[in-house]
Amino acid sequence: xxxxxxxxxxxxxxxxxxxxxxxxxxxxxxxxxxxxxxxxxxxxxxxxxxxxxxx
Numbered sequence: 001x002x003x004x005x006x007x008x009x010x011x012x013x014x015x016x017x018x019x020x021x022x023x024x025x026x027x028x029x030x031x032x033x034x035x036x037x038x039x040x041x042x043x044x045x046x047x048x049x050x051x052x053x054x055x
Contacts, residue, residue: 005030008037 009030013020021029 005034008034012037 005027009026012018012033
């Protein structure tokens with residue numbers, strides 16, 4: 001799991017161009033970025049399913 005969060009965090013830092021977190025905060029930032037992206041994806045899928053049911 002640690003490697004997945006680090007991979008997602010690195011990709012987000014490079015892709016979006018945000019400032020790299022301080023070394024003592026890298027682990028927390030990686031977890032936060034991964035959770036935020038996963039939550040956004042789940043929200044988008046949930047809205048899509050909700051809209052499909054209403055149409």
